[in-house]
Amino acid sequence: MMADYTVRDQVAVIELDNPPVNALGSAVRAGIYDGIRKADRDPNIKAVVICGKRGTFCAGADIREFDGGKNGPWITDIGDFIDNMKKPVVAAIEGFALGGGLEVALFCHYRIALKTVRVGQPEVQIGLLPGGGGTIRLPRATGLKNALDIITTGNHVPAEKAAKMGIIDQIVTGDIIEEGIKFVKSKCNIDTSLVCLRMKTVKYSGDLDDISEAAMTKVKSKFKGAIAPIVCVKSVINSAKMPYEKGIDTEKEHFQDLRHSSQSKAMRYAFFAERAITRWQLPSGGNYKTAKPLPVKTSGVIGAGTMGGGIALCLITSGIPCILVEQNQQFLDKGLEIVKAQLMRTVQLGKLSTEQAKKCFTMLKPTTNIEDLKNVDLVIEAVYEDLKLKREIFEKLDRICKSETILCTNTSSLHIDSIATATKRQSKVVGTHFFAPSYIMKLLENIYGTKTSAETVATVMKLGKTIKKVPVLVGSCTGFVANRMLKPYSEEAQYCLEEGSTPSIVDTVLMDFGMPIGNFQVSDLSGLDIGFRIKREAARKAGVELSKNSRFFLGQRNCGLIEKLYEAGRMGKKNGKGWYKYESLNGKPIVDPEVTMLIEEHCRSLGIERRNIGSQEILERMQYAMINEGFKILEEGLCTMAEEIDVIWIYGFSWPKYMGGPMYYASQIGLKKIYEKVCYYHKTFPYSMHWVPSSLLAKLSQIDLPLSEWGDVAQGRKLVNKL
Ligand SMILES: CC/C=C\CC(=O)SCCNC(=O)CCNC(=O)[C@H](O)C(C)(C)COP(=O)(O)OP(=O)(O)OC[C@H]1O[C@@H](n2cnc3c(N)ncnc32)[C@H](O)[C@@H]1OP(=O)(O)O
Numbered sequence: 133m134m135a136d137y138t139v140r141d142q143v144a145v146i147e148l149d150n151p152p153v154n155a156l157g158s159a160v161r162a163g164i165y166d167g168i169r170k171a172d173r174d175p176n177i178k179a180v181v182i183c184g185k186r187g188t189f190c191a192g193a194d195i196r197e198f199d200g201g202k203n204g205p206w207i208t209d210i211g212d213f214i215d216n217m218k219k220p221v222v223a224a225i226e227g228f229a230l231g232g233g234l235e236v237a238l239f240c241h242y243r244i245a246l247k248t249v250r251v252g253q254p255e256v257q258i259g260l261l262p263g264g265g266g267t268i269r270l271p272r273a274t275g276l277k278n279a280l281d282i283i284t285t286g287n288h289v290p291a292e293k294a295a296k297m298g299i300i301d302q303i304v305t306g307d308i309i310e311e312g313i314k315f316v317k318s319k320c321n322i323d324t325s326l327v328c329l330r331m332k333t334v335k336y337s338g339d340l341d342d343i344s345e346a347a348m349t350k351v352k353s354k355f356k357g358a359i360a361p362i363v364c365v366k367s368v369i370n371s372a373k374m375p376y377e378k379g380i381d382t383e384k385e386h387f388q389d390l391r392h393s394s395q396s397k398a399m400r401y402a403f404f405a406e407r408a409i410t411r412w413q414l415p416s417g418g419n420y421k422t423a424k425p426l427p428v429k430t431s432g433v434i435g436a437g438t439m440g441g442g443i444a445l446c447l448i449t450s451g452i453p454c455i456l457v458e459q460n461q462q463f464l465d466k467g468l469e470i471v472k473a474q475l476m477r478t479v480q481l482g483k484l485s486t487e488q489a490k491k492c493f494t495m496l497k498p499t500t501n502i503e504d505l506k507n508v509d510l511v512i513e514a515v516y517e518d519l520k521l522k523r524e525i526f527e528k529l530d531r532i533c534k535s536e537t538i539l540c541t542n543t544s545s546l547h548i549d550s551i552a553t554a555t556k557r558q559s560k561v562v563g564t565h566f567f568a569p570s571y572i573m574k575l576l577e578n579i580y581g582t583k584t585s586a587e588t589v590a591t592v593m594k595l596g597k598t599i600k601k602v603p604v605l606v607g608s609c610t611g612f613v614a615n616r617m618l619k620p621y622s623e624e625a626q627y628c629l630e631e632g633s634t635p636s637i638v639d640t641v642l643m644d645f646g647m648p649i650g651n652f653q654v655s656d657l658s659g660l661d662i663g664f665r666i667k668r669e670a671a672r673k674a675g676v677e678l679s680k681n682s683r684f685f686l687g688q689r690n691c692g693l694i695e696k697l698y699e700a701g702r703m704g705k706k707n708g709k710g711w712y713k714y715e716s717l718n719g720k721p722i723v724d725p726e727v728t729m730l731i732e733e734h735c736r737s738l739g740i741e742r743r744n745i746g747s748q749e750i751l752e753r754m755q756y757a758m759i760n761e762g763f764k765i766l767e768e769g770l771c772t773m774a775e776e777i778d779v780i781w782i783y784g785f786s787w788p789k790y791m792g793g794p795m796y797y798a799s800q801i802g803l804k805k806i807y808e809k810v811c812y813y814h815k816t817f818p819y820s821m822h823w824v825p826s827s828l829l830a831k832l833s834q835i836d837l838p839l840s841e842w843g844d845v846a847q848g849r850k851l852v853n854k855l
Pocket residue numbers: 152153155191192193194195196207228230231232233254255258260261262263264404407408
């Protein structure tokens with residue numbers, strides 16, 4: 133049994149014991165169930181303490197069991213038994229009480245917790261609802277409003293706040309088991325039915341239908357396309373609408389429906405993918421197990437633009453002092469204004485108090501003297517994308533900084549070696565690619581160069597976690613993984629325009645799929661001048677002319693629309709016109725007939741016949757081209773597992789988690805179909821290199837292998853006979 137039963141001073145102590153987080157697998161549930169029945173039967177036992185081993189109570193149901201049909205008592209069976217017990221039962225909580233863990237605690241007559249505890253119902257984040265009575269009992273403990281908030285967001289609640297909300301009865305200090313025993317013995321003479329949550333009514337103010345409607349509207353706009361938040365609202369509202377038993381039975385039905393839904397399966401995949409990618413390894417053999425991160429107690433950022441300012445903010449809000457360097461006082465002052473404004477916004481959103489924000493700001497040391505970086509542990513260079521400039525900076529940093537300092541470059545496309553070779557410490561040079569806006573976006577693409585050491589990688593992977601990002605390790609190539617995959621995706625969007633579609637049709641198709649924002653809206657946000665400059669630079673390097681009227685560029689298909697929009701002075705949102713027009717800086721995109729005319733004229737002048745392109749074709753061309761690129765990336769060993777690509781798209785480009793990421797999506801469609809379509813488009817559009825089928829995709833399309841093994845096949849760790 134995975135729950136220990138001991139007796140101390142006439143109190144039965146049931147300790148959940150399932151490493152690492154005491155997940156409530158069927159054996160653990162059986163252990164608790166047997167334990168409480170044994171305690172109830174034994175006349176020498178006066179009370180029960182339920183707690184967890186290894187410093188944590190319980191992180192909820194065992195998510196891995198949801199794919200199978202494991203048996204054993206359900207959480208509500210445990211709960212029904214406790215509800216009828218005369219002997220008091222207390223949940224003595226340390227660490228976490230999440231999901232089913234909190235539900236078990238809510239079935240206990242009392243809950244005590246250490247101050248450091250966090251409780252919550254995070255099921256919605258894996259496409260579920262609390263299926264062990266949580267939607268029916270939490271509202272009885274804390275009222276409808278709080279329960280709706282906790283259950284629909286999945287956010288963790290710190291112990292003291294939970295105590296104020298009525299979820300925790302007492303905050304304690306010291307040994308949690310001793311405290312539990314002391315507490316529960318003081319309750320032996322109290323009638324347990326008086327404290328049993330089943331007997332309580334749900335508190336709320338106002339009209340129940342109005343509350344339900346408001347909550348529905350909120351979750352539908354906040355979690356667009358996701359089913360679980362809607363079902364969570366329904367079930368929590370049921371707690372006030374239905375008798376207790378009916379509410380519990382209905383919750384169970386909802387839980388089973390969600391558990392089998394494609395959205396929850398994808399989100400459960402994403403949960404484990406996010407953890408799998410922390411087990412990184414370098415081609416040289418270094419890996420997460422053997423490499424030790426160096427401490428980062430002080431840091432520096434070069435470049436106080438929007439990117440650099442945002443990175444500095446990430447560091448100081450995580451408690452890492454930062455020296456922010458700019459080339460002159462005017463740029464520095466401007467950068468500081470950006471940091472201040474973002475800090476203010478954080479205060480307005482309630483994420484930091486004014487005091488905390490002030491304290492953070494004192495950790496920022498602005499300077500125009502790069503020499504001030506000499507003693508910091510780590511520097512992140514965030515100047516604009518110019519190899520010559522970056523090399524100059526790295527050469528200087530190498531001279532100035534102490535020998536242990538790690539030098540990071542926030543490049544979005546340049547090879548790490550091309551920058552690292554400007555130094556004599558290539559093992560300490562690494563790419564740290566942040567995504568705009570750098571303070572908000574969670575992805576941190578860490579890129580190793582040929583000589584980057586495992587210790588350096590370990591340091592930036594740990595730093596990523598410290599500054600609350602999701603760090604993913606990738607190899608170096610033009611654009612790395614994120615932007616390399618984005619390229620064919622965006623190019624296909626533009627080709628669809630010249631073949632007959634419009635920016636708003638393409639964007640609507642993407643948003644209907646679940647993307648929060650369309651391709652052309654993103655392009656307007658970043659600025660069309662960026663796309664134009666990248667192309668102009670590529671042309672310059674190749675020594676050719678960039679011609680807006682040529683259908684070919686560098687031997688490949690070309691769409692000159694960006695050049696034409698740029699020439700027409702359409703820079704994107706910043707000047708109110710790009711692929712769309714905007715009435716203000718915060719305004720919504722409005723379809724602009726001028727752009728429609730410009731596209732039509734472009735087609736006329738080049739003799740491109742326009743046709744109706746269906747949404748399926750738009751989606752397929754954008755996604756399959758990018759998925760094919762993903763397989764090439766795996767094939768080249770730039771990622772070691774397909775999960776890395778999915779996490780990059782979820783956190784870098786807000787791919788809907790309930791679709792699991794592009795590689796997971798491909799696995800659901802079937803690689804055979806994807807491969808056939810890639811071949812078809814390759815034949816149809818022979819001048820787009822991105823349609824050349826990946827040989828790994830070709831191989832994998834012939835066999836049925838789980839996604840978790842694709843990386844192994846790519847790198848020869850798994851040999852498949854048929855291949
Ligand atoms: C019966 C129906 C009733 C209820 C439904 C549920 O309860 S659904 C589950 C609800 N609970 C959760 O969603 C919590 C998930 N876990 C977490 O959020 C974090 O793991 C946690 C507890 C905050 C700890 O975070 P930390 O960063 O410290 O560790 P990490 O996330 O890396 O996890 C460590 C390993 O534990 C595995 N794990 C965590 N939770 C579960 C779980 N509920 N079931 C199964 N496994 C879990 C996690 O995968 C890590 O292992 P690894 O081998 O690295 O994958």
